[in-house]
Amino acid sequence: MTTSTVTAPLQVQPVALRRGYRFELVKLAAQARLRLVLLACLLAPAVYTAVISRQTSLPADALYGRWMNQSGWAGSLVILVFMGTSVLPLLTSVVAGDVFAVEDRLGTWRHLLVAVRSPRRIFLSKALAALTVTIALLAALVVSSIAGGLISIGAHPLPGLDGHLMGSGELTRTVLLTWLTIVPPTLAFSAVGLLGSVALGRSPLGLLVPVAFALVLEGVALMPVPVALRVALPTNAFITYRGLLTTPGQLESLWIGLTVSLTWAALATYLAYRLFMRRDFTDLAYNGAGRRFVVAGLAPLVGLVALTTGAVAAVTGGTGSGIERPKLEAALATSFAHLYVLQTRELNRPAITEGQLGATAHCDKGGDRVEDRGPGADWRCVVTWTLPGATATGTAIYQLDVAADGKYVADGDGPKEVNGFFQIRTPTGDAPNPLWQFDGFVDLLHNEQKGSP
Amino acid sequence: MHSTAVRARGLTKTFGDVIALDGVDVDIAAGQIHGLVGPNGAGKTTLLGLLLGLAMPDDGTLEIWEVRVGRALSGSARVAGFVDGPGLYPTLTARQNLAAIASLRGEAAAGVDELLDRVGLRDVATDRVGGFSLGMRQRLGLAAALLGQPQLLILDEPANGLDPAGKRQVHRVLTEVADAGATVILSSHRMDDLAALCDEVTLLAEGRVVFSGPVRKLAAESGELDYRLITSDPEGARRAADGAPGLSPVASRTSPSRADDPALVVHGSEAAIDDLVVRLVTSGIAIRELGPVVPPLEAAFLALTGADLDATTVEEESAR
Numbered sequence: 001m002t003t004s005t006v007t008a009p010l011q012v013q014p015v016a017l018r019r020g021y022r023f024e025l026v027k028l029a030a031q032a033r034l035r036l037v038l039l040a041c042l043l044a045p046a047v048y049t050a051v052i053s054r055q056t057s058l059p060a061d062a063l064y065g066r067w068m069n070q071s072g073w074a075g076s077l078v079i080l081v082f083m084g085t086s087v088l089p090l091l092t093s094v095v096a097g098d099v100f101a102v103e104d105r106l107g108t109w110r111h112l113l114v115a116v117r118s119p120r121r122i123f124l125s126k127a128l129a130a131l132t133v134t135i136a137l138l139a140a141l142v143v144s145s146i147a148g149g150l151i152s153i154g155a156h157p158l159p160g161l162d163g164h165l166m167g168s169g170e171l172t173r174t175v176l177l178t179w180l181t182i183v184p185p186t187l188a189f190s191a192v193g194l195l196g197s198v199a200l201g202r203s204p205l206g207l208l209v210p211v212a213f214a215l216v217l218e219g220v221a222l223m224p225v226p227v228a229l230r231v232a233l234p235t236n237a238f239i240t241y242r243g244l245l246t247t248p249g250q251l252e253s254l255w256i257g258l259t260v261s262l263t264w265a266a267l268a269t270y271l272a273y274r275l276f277m278r279r280d281f282t283d284l285a286y287n288g289a290g291r292r293f294v295v296a297g298l299a300p301l302v303g304l305v306a307l308t309t310g311a312v313a314a315v316t317g318g319t320g321s322g323i324e325r326p327k328l329e330a331a332l333a334t335s336f337a338h339l340y341v342l343q344t345r346e347l348n349r350p351a352i353t354e355g356q357l358g359a360t361a362h363c364d365k366g367g368d369r370v371e372d373r374g375p376g377a378d379w380r381c382v383v384t385w386t387l388p389g390a391t392a393t394g395t396a397i398y399q400l401d402v403a404a405d406g407k408y409v410a411d412g413d414g415p416k417e418v419n420g421f422f423q424i425r426t427p428t429g430d431a432p433n434p435l436w437q438f439d440g441f442v443d444l445l446h447n448e449q450k451g452s453p
Numbered sequence: 454m455h456s457t458a459v460r461a462r463g464l465t466k467t468f469g470d471v472i473a474l475d476g477v478d479v480d481i482a483a484g485q486i487h488g489l490v491g492p493n494g495a496g497k498t499t500l501l502g503l504l505l506g507l508a509m510p511d512d513g514t515l516e517i518w519e520v521r522v523g524r525a526l527s528g529s530a531r532v533a534g535f536v537d538g539p540g541l542y543p544t545l546t547a548r549q550n551l552a553a554i555a556s557l558r559g560e561a562a563a564g565v566d567e568l569l570d571r572v573g574l575r576d577v578a579t580d581r582v583g584g585f586s587l588g589m590r591q592r593l594g595l596a597a598a599l600l601g602q603p604q605l606l607i608l609d610e611p612a613n614g615l616d617p618a619g620k621r622q623v624h625r626v627l628t629e630v631a632d633a634g635a636t637v638i639l640s641s642h643r644m645d646d647l648a649a650l651c652d653e654v655t656l657l658a659e660g661r662v663v664f665s666g667p668v669r670k671l672a673a674e675s676g677e678l679d680y681r682l683i684t685s686d687p688e689g690a691r692r693a694a695d696g697a698p699g700l701s702p703v704a705s706r707t708s709p710s711r712a713d714d715p716a717l718v719v720h721g722s723e724a725a726i727d728d729l730v731v732r733l734v735t736s737g738i739a740i741r742e743l744g745p746v747v748p749p750l751e752a753a754f755l756a757l758t759g760a761d762l763d764a765t766t767v768e769e770e771s772a773r
Contacts, residue, residue: 015557023557030544111540114505114533115557281507 014118020125027102028095028133037094041140046148049075053153063242063407063439064158068149070432071156073171075149079141080178084238088186089214091137096130096193097207100276104202109281123276127194127269134190135183142179159434161441162246162331163338178241181254184261185237189214191268192301198272198279199293224374224404227322227444228313232305237261239405242441250443252316260308267304271297322444323402325363325372328379331442332398332410333361336383339434340418346426346434352388359385363400377401381410394418396435406442458483458605458636459504463513466499473499475660476513481638481653483518486631488647488668489640491657492758497640500657501536501609504638517605534607534638539594543583547574547593550582551600560601568596573622587614595623599630606630608639612646624650644750658758674753679703679746680726682717685739690717693732699725718746 028034052059052068053075059065062081067074103109116122155168166174189210196209217235230236237257243250275296313319337354344352363381365372379400386393397413412419412435419435459481466474474496481487489497502508503515506522515522517532541550547569552562569575572592577585582593591614598606606627612620627637627650641647647654648668656664656671664671684690694700700721719729726743733740747755 016559019557019559023553026549026553026556027542027545030542030549032544106540106542107538108540108542110502110505110507110536113507114535115554117506 014121015116017121017124017128020116020121021128024099024125024129025132028099028129033094034133037091038137038140041091041137042144045075045079045141045145046151049079049145049148050152052078053149060437063161066432066437066439067158069153071158071171072149072151072153073146073155073158073175075153076142076145076175077178079145080182080241083141083182084185084235085214085218087141088138088182088238089189089210092134092186092189092193092210093207095133095137096127096190097197097210099126099130100194100197101200101202101206113281119277119279119281120273123273127272130194131187131190134186138179138183138186142176146175159339159342159438160245160247161242161335161439163335163342163434163438163440164247165338165342166245174244177244181241181244181258182238184258184265185234188234188237188261188264188268191265191272195268195272195275195297196293198276199297200290203290205290221405224321226309226313226320227318228316229305229309230322230405231256231318231445232260232308232312234261234264236405239407242407243443250446252445253443256312256316256445263304263308264301267300268297271300316445318445321374321404323374323404323406323442325365327442327446328400328402328408329361329363329381331408331440332363332381332400333359333383335410335438335440336361336396336398336435337385339438340385342434343424346431347424348427356388357385359383375402375404379408380413402442406444408440408442410438410440412436456483457481457516458485458518459638460516460519461500461503461513462515464500464503464510464515465512466496466503466508466510472660474503474510477657477660477662479655479662479665481636481655483636484631484634485652486627486637486639486650488651488654489638489657490642490644490647490654490754492642494659495657495758496660497642497657498536498609499660501534501607501638501640504605504607505532505534505536507536531601531604532607533598533601533603533605534609535594535598536607536609538609539590539597541582541585541590541593541597543581546579546581547585548578550593551597554597555600558601564600568599569593571599571626572596573619588616588619591615592619592623595626599626602635604635606635606637608637610641611639612641612643620646644754645748648748648750656754656757663757664753668750671753672749674757676756677720677722678749678752679718679720681742681744681746682719682729682740683715683742684717684733685741687715687717689736689738690733693736693738694719694729697721697725697729697732700729716742 049068053072054069058068059078062078064074064077068078103112112122113119116125155171157165157167158171160166192213193210196206200206200209214235217233221230221233221235231253236253237260240254240257243252243254275292337357337359340357340359341352341354344350361381361383363372363379365374365376366378370378379402381398381400383396383398384393396415396418398410398419399413400408400410402408414420419433421433422436423430424433457480459479461477461479464474464477465472477496477500489500491497499508503510504517509524542553545553548565551565551568555562555565566575566578569578572595574589574592574596577589582590585593591611595608595611598608611623611627615623627639631637639647651668653665653667654671655662664674682690691702694702694717700719703718703720719726730740730743745752
């Protein structure tokens with residue numbers, strides 16, 4: 001035997017990415033758990049919207065919950081509220097959080113490496129397959145929530161968050177866009193799921209990483225943190241769609257949210273990739289790398305939050321809570337004007353425009369001893385307007401519960417002719433009084449509220 | 454066609470402080486079934502892993518068909534097999550597992566049913582692998598490895614969990630593969646698995662090669678053995694054995710639990726046993742049973758690997 005014939009090291013072409021991707025999809029599609037999740041995504045929103053829309057007690061705490069029996073579009077928007085807080089992080093846990101860990105549980109890494117011959121392509125195949133399935137589940141949620149509402153209630157108009165009435169065409173466009181805006185944060189949580197799955201192996205902790213992240217970030221968002229930190233969190237991107245529900249759109253938070261989400265998605269995917277490529281697949285006893293996850297996974301993401309918070313603060317100057325009296329007054333006056341016009345139309349009174357009303361609001365938080373800024377349920381506002389040809393000025397009182405994320409609920413406190421009754425008597429029968437109780441939101445980043453009539 | 458399928462020179466692989474392979478030299482001829490045997494932790498799986506390209510040696514060279522394996526996962530596409538289990542997906546059926554792997558490798562799925570038939574799993578082709586026994590998984594893993602007709606097949610403990618019929622089936626398939634010109638390298642910690650199948654074996658102990666060559670040559674390494682003898686006159690046989698040159702009774706190696714066992718165990722060479730047989734027959738003592746306590750291959754294995762022969766003998770006796 002001789003070694004004289006030895007040639008240069010052989011470089012075998014690894015398996016093509018599309019074949020690896022298809023292989024991963026086949027494996028994911030074969031999981032009974034994922035089939036059940038897909039079925040739930042297809043049925044649950046439709047059933048929920050169809051059933052709740054016909055109840056007398058509506059989920060008024062959720063944005064557009066009080067409108068579920070008025071317009072089929074409201075159901076989809078209510079489902080959207082639940083997405084960021086629980087559903088999508090859970091879905092990304094089930095899909096992306098398990099896509100690498102499953103090979104550890106089954107002991108199939110060596111088999112896969114021998115077949116594919118490229119860890120890089122394995123990573124890409126798995127990441128793309130997980131992303132595909134997550135998007136498919138999200139699409140099922142969109143279709144189901146819209147179909148359930150439209151079939152059971154119909155495509156009736158719905159007021160935006162500034163009170164302006166949105167017709168069917170605008171609603172179709174807006175509702176689809178709102179769902180589209182939660183794709184980037186979903187990608188961010190998917191990437192976090194990949195990171196947990198790669199770093200923690202067969203440990204169940206890996207599966208829980210996206211949900212744990214979501215809970216922690218939601219906890220942070222519930223606290224009165226500076227607006228720069230709030231909008232720098234990827235969870236905030238789940239609610240920035242609210243800016244699409246006003247005219248003109250309040251898009252600054254939306255763009256920041258999308259940028260933050262995509263940055264998170266890119267960084268978390270890169271961190272997962274780096275951890276994956278450094279893994280020793282010959283170590284059968286590998287049971288995750290908790291310490292490495294903290295150092296090489298968690299720490300850079302915390303650093304990203306600090307970096308983006310600093311950048312947002314520098315660009316927008318948003319260091320406070322973002323909820324200030326002038327902004328709240330402008331938002332409330334705008335919504336009131338739009339809804340007053342709607343009420344006038346429903347009552348078949350002489351037509352009037354928002355401009356003619358000239359509505360203004362004066363708000364106070366907790367009396368003289370409390371500074372008029374920040375979230376709280378102790379805001380009290382007086383809205384003033386003037387009808388054309390009338391000498392007297394109309395006033396209405398509202399108690400406002402303003403959340404830290406800028407959403408508020410305005411609860412009418414009289415006079416009863418304007419906002420005192422739950423329903424109004426229209427020529428076609430009783431209908432909900434749009435001025436009795438309504439939702440709105442304050443753009444936390446803007447110093448002056450847009451969209452004033 | 455290359456005459457040498459695998460050539461390893463000075464292969465060394467460590468995992469932390471553990472030396473898994475320590476300067477291993479091996480030559481494996483093309484077209485043969487070659488067994489890797491050794492006690493647990495001898496380095497068999499590590500060597501198979503290097504052959505599959507799952508890791509790179511810390512030192513030494515490894516050539517497959519005279520082409521040096523330069524980096525991890527850069528081995529030939531014609532190398533297939535498994536280490537540490539066959540790597541199957543329990544949510545897929547047997548057929549889906551094979552079809553998915555065939556698709557992954559860019560091969561036609563047309564031969565899937567034929568392969569299932571070959572390993573005796575055609576009847577359960579549509580059953581989920583999650584419900585398969587270990588033996589069925591091993592056979593399906595073999596079928597998966599055979600996709601694409603590899604020229605070098607590497608199998609780690611392929612006989613694990615197989616019943617006698619399954620073992621015969623796997624042996625038949627591997628023999629057919631070798632007859633078709635492919636090289637098969639398989640590991641086992643049981644000599645009897647390999648003796649019936651392999652042309653040559655490499656015996657590893659603590660990361661080193663202690664023997665490499667034909668199976669018959671390994672059997673010759675066994676030297677003196679313990680033989681178990683049952684006769685019509687145990688006392689007469691004992692007296693004959695005491696006076697026989699080159700033989701010594703081995704009372705201590707019989708099982709304590711079988712104190713009433715009429716068997717006589719003696720230690721000596723094959724020639725000395727022949728001489729004892731002649732003496733017994735001449736003395737009119739009938740021989741009812743005679744055989745090595747530990748088969749020659751296993752004895753060679755135990756001798757070369759330094760395993761505890763006494764403990765093994767007691768276990769074997771107890772099992773009878």
